[in-house]
Amino acid sequence: MQRKLMAWGALLAMLAVGIGAFGAHLLKSRITEDYMKVYETGVQYHMIHALGVILIALIVGQWGESTRLRWAGRLLIAGTILFSGSLYVLSISGIKVLGAITPIGGVCFIMGWLFLALEAFSRKTTL
Secondary structure (H helix, E strand, O other), rough: OOOHHHHHHHHHHHHHHHHHHHHHHHHHHOOOHHHHHHHHHHHHHHHHHHHHHHHHHHHHHHOOOOHHHHHHHHHHHHHHHHHHHHHHHHHHHHHHHOOOOOOHHHHHHHHHHHHHHHHHHHHHOOO
16 A cells, blocks of 8 residues: 555656646646636645655555555545646636536545544554
8 A cells, every 4th residue: 555655646746747847838828827827726736635645655654554544545646636637627628617526626635634634643653
């Protein structure tokens, strides 16, 4: 589990850098300023939650595997795909109905962090 979470986190972080560079260098002159802000929000949340997945992988290395940590990682990954992915597609395509997917990703983020918090509260030892 730790190896897979670390790999997913690193892959997501790499994609966040690449997608951010794509937006800054190729997309900025092709979409409106408002859509560029939407795109940048996607990149910001993408990187934050990629680092969150890496953090969970490191915590698994200290505390061992658990169902809550597994779900925390899965939910942050799913949230990144749904939240950031929908913002990327929305900003490039202008298809506003895709904005309905974004809150689902946000709920995944919230639940992922909640599972991590519940695991931390249940531990008798620190990192």
